[in-house]
Amino acid sequence: MGFAPVIVDAMSLFEFSACQDGWRKANGAEEEAEPPSWEEHLAMVRKVKGGAG
Incomplete structure (x- = not known):
C-alpha cells in the first residue's frame, strides 16, 4: 500500500x-x-444430483 513501517x-x-479496504477497491x-x-x-445440491435428495 506504500506506507512506511x-x-x-x-x-x-x-x-x-x-x-486496506480502500486500497483493494481502488x-x-x-x-x-x-x-x-x-x-x-x-x-444446487438437488440440481447436481438430478432432482434426487
Missing part, C-alpha cells in the same frame, strides 16, 4: 483495515460473494 505502527487495527479487487442461503444450497 512507522506509519503502519502508528495506525490502529481499524485504521489499517480501512486503508486497485480492482473483487468484492467477496455472499454465501447462498440454506434453501439455495439445497436447490
Whole structure:
C-alpha cells in the first residue's frame, strides 16, 4: 500500500483495515460473494444430483 513501517505502527487495527479496504477497491479487487442461503444450497445440491435428495 506504500506506507512506511512507522506509519503502519502508528495506525490502529481499524485504521489499517480501512486503508486496506480502500486500497483493494481502488486497485480492482473483487468484492467477496455472499454465501447462498440454506434453501439455495439445497436447490444446487438437488440440481447436481438430478432432482434426487
